[in-house]
Amino acid sequence: MERVKWFERKFDFSADQNTLPTLIERLEGTPIRLAEKIRKIDPSRYKVKPDGKWSILEHVGHLSDLEPLWQGRLEDILAGAPEMRPTDLTNQQTNEANHNEESPRDLLDNFGMLRELTINQLKSLKGDDVFRSSLHPRLKTPMRVIDLFLFVAEHDDHHLASITELSVG
Numbered sequence: 001m002e003r004v005k006w007f008e009r010k011f012d013f014s015a016d017q018n019t020l021p022t023l024i025e026r027l028e029g030t031p032i033r034l035a036e037k038i039r040k041i042d043p044s045r046y047k048v049k050p051d052g053k054w055s056i057l058e059h060v061g062h063l064s065d066l067e068p069l070w071q072g073r074l075e076d077i078l079a080g081a082p083e084m085r086p087t088d089l090t091n092q093q094t095n096e097a098n099h100n101e102e103s104p105r106d107l108l109d110n111f112g113m114l115r116e117l118t119i120n121q122l123k124s125l126k127g128d129d130v131f132r133s134s135l136h137p138r139l140k141t142p143m144r145v146i147d148l149f150l151f152v153a154e155h156d157d158h159h160l161a162s163i164t165e166l167s168v169g
Contacts, residue, residue, distance in 0.1 A: 023150060073085060
């Protein structure tokens with residue numbers, strides 16, 4: 001089954017309910033799901049780069065590489081910035097990070113630590129903070145805090161699915 005490419009995904013941010021508690025549960029579970037997924041994969045598959053695309057370890061590292069962006073975009077929204085900070089759409093940081101030379105444990109621990117910081121930021125939000133918004137720089141649509149972190153959860157799942165595909169060759 002072929003998945004939609006990330007940059008071709010469409011998102012619907014029309015929900016008007018506070019879904020942040022559920023999103024926090026989902027986001028908090030990603031490091032656990034990721035660690036369990038990696039544990040079940042034959043280590044000989046970790047560094048395989050089919051067609052020059054990212055390996056399993058590079059997907060894991062990419063999640064850590066982007067976590068400061070999510071944290072920064074939350075800060076942008078809360079500060080009332082008209083537009084959230086952009087990201088490098090070429091993923092240069094991940095491409096140059098050499099994640100294949102890192103241990104799976106270190107990659108997982110780093111992601112878990114960074115995600116915990118994000119979760120703590122989200123848990124400290126007050127009342128209507130979840131409905132504050134800024135413009136997403138690529139999608140050119142307003143995103144509220146709840147929309148941003150739905151986007152992050154979907155991004156997590158996109159990379160978990162990629163890892164699954166790579167694990168079976």
